[in-house]
Amino acid sequence: MDEQQAEEGNGRRVMLALGSGGARGYAHIGVIEELEARGYEIVALSGCSMGALVAGAYAAGQLSAYRDWVCRLDYFDVLRLVDITWSPMGAMKASKVMSKLEELVGDSLIEDLRVPVTTVATDLTRQREVWFQSGPLLQAVRASIAVPGVITPVYRGSQVLVDGGLLNPLPVMPAVEARADFLMAVNATAQTSRPISLDAMLPPDEAAEERAREEARDQSGSVDFEGWMQGVKGATKRLFDGFGSGEGDDHEQGQQERDQHAWGRLDMMLASFDIAQGAIANYRLAGYPPDVLVKIPKTVCGAYEFHRAEALIRLGRHLAKEALDKRERDLGT
Numbered sequence: 001m002d003e004q005q006a007e008e009g010n011g012r013r014v015m016l017a018l019g020s021g022g023a024r025g026y027a028h029i030g031v032i033e034e035l036e037a038r039g040y041e042i043v044a045l046s047g048c049s050m051g052a053l054v055a056g057a058y059a060a061g062q063l064s065a066y067r068d069w070v071c072r073l074d075y076f077d078v079l080r081l082v083d084i085t086w087s088p089m090g091a092m093k094a095s096k097v098m099s100k101l102e103e104l105v106g107d108s109l110i111e112d113l114r115v116p117v118t119t120v121a122t123d124l125t126r127q128r129e130v131w132f133q134s135g136p137l138l139q140a141v142r143a144s145i146a147v148p149g150v151i152t153p154v155y156r157g158s159q160v161l162v163d164g165g166l167l168n169p170l171p172v173m174p175a176v177e178a179r180a181d182f183l184m185a186v187n188a189t190a191q192t193s194r195p196i197s198l199d200a201m202l203p204p205d206e207a208a209e210e211r212a213r214e215e216a217r218d219q220s221g222s223v224d225f226e227g228w229m230q231g232v233k234g235a236t237k238r239l240f241d242g243f244g245s246g247e248g249d250d251h252e253q254g255q256q257e258r259d260q261h262a263w264g265r266l267d268m269m270l271a272s273f274d275i276a277q278g279a280i281a282n283y284r285l286a287g288y289p290p291d292v293l294v295k296i297p298k299t300v301c302g303a304y305e306f307h308r309a310e311a312l313i314r315l316g317r318h319l320a321k322e323a324l325d326k327r328e329r330d331l332g333t
Contacts, residue, residue: 011331015044015180017172017290018051020165020277022303023312025050027296029067030316031186032058038053038324044116046174048164050188052144054147055102056137059113062104069100070309078306094151096140107174108137118174119144120164121154130159131174148267160307165189169277172288182291182327186316189278190295198308201315209309274303292327295321 014035018028028051035042047055057066080096111134112119119132121143143154143161154161175183177183198209207325278298286295300315301308 011181011333012040012042012217013179013181014040015175016042016046016055017170017175017183017185018045018047018055019170019186020049020051020163020279021169021298022050022235022274023301023306024188024296024298025054025302026306026309026312027188027294027316027319028054028186029063030313030318031116031294031320032063032186033313034317034320034324035184040324042115043180044175044178046069046116046118046120047126047144048120048169048171048172049145049147050119051171053141055117056110056113056119056141057101057104059110059115060105060137061114065104065314066101067309071313073309074307076226077108089180094142094145101141102138105137110134110137110140113137116178120168120171120174121161122166122168124148124153124160124162125158125182129164130161133169133174141264142211145179147270147273163243165273165277165280167280168284170205170281170284172284172290175290176288179243183287184274184292184294184323185290185318186294186296187281187285188296189274189298191278191282192297192299196297198311198315199301201285201297201318202311204320206311206314210308213311268304274298292323294323 016032016035018031025280032042032054042058045055045059047053054063054066057063063252110119110132115288117133117137119140121130121132121140122128123130130143136282139154139156143156144164145151146153146162148162148166151163169189170185170187172183172185175185199210202210294316296315296319
């Protein structure tokens with residue numbers, strides 16, 4: 001930081017870059033909470049995918065309401081939010097989630113938000129990043145979360161917009177010119193030498209609470225999970241088989257085997273996308289290293305375990321505390 005910035009902000013003005021990572025992106029909320037609890041001022045944000053959603057909600061002044069909502073979602077509430085479509089461009093529309101976000105932020109324009117925000121998407125037509133720094137916030141977020149083949153893309157003119165994580169899962173570059181005392185980045189696809197569970201990373205008392213919540217979820221059977229799962233499997237089968245009705249579709253056993261095969265391919269595609277994002281994020285960080293980096297290991301939960309919001313928010317706050325404690329020790333503050 002330069003002397004003028006230190007004098008103006010007392011070293012507490014932060015530019016925040018929030019990465020993709022699906023449900024692990026809930027940890028971004030905890031990071032923001034820890035920054036605010038310590039009196040830091042977030043002067044600008046950039047975000048990709050789930051990071052774009054959290055950044056947008058914060059800049060619109062609705063992060064607390066969004067947090068309250070996601071923390072009330074249980075396992076089956078999350079299933080109800082999944083809206084299956086028969087489109088060959090993706091198995092889900094994300095319209096239910098976006099409707100909730102619209103309730104919170106309305107028709108907000110990015111340029112009118114209280115804090116500058118940049119969200120990142122990928123244009124499949126031109127094969128390049130697209131930065132949203134103006135225009136409708138909802139469209140910017142929706143484009144950034146459109147996981148290829150899973151969530152349908154956004155069409156804007158000749159552009160076909162999908163998840164920014166395809167090219168830039170941790171958008172540090174938009175932060176370079178921000179007038180801040182330091183840059184903090186949250187990598188929610190961090191790679192580790194061995195798998196690390198969410199329980200292992202939380203303080204013991206919080207880990208015990210999360211185990212109790214998971215046990216309670218496992219005992220719940222009030223929703224037709226099997227019916228929902230068959231619907232998703234049917235959607236993914238059509239996605240991969242091109243709406244074909246292959247020979248033997250009238251035989252139930254053969255149909256189930258094909259559905260399972262399609263579902264396995266979807267799992268593999270999602271896992272591959274997750275691995276690629278982690279590797280790309282590392283390259284981005286090497287080129288533009290932040291002053292403070294919070295790492296959320298990708299093994300702490302699956303990318304679509306959105307029912308674990310409370311524990312992931314706590315994890316984000318815990319890891320942010322450790323990172324900021326180190327920075328403050330190093331600065332002698």
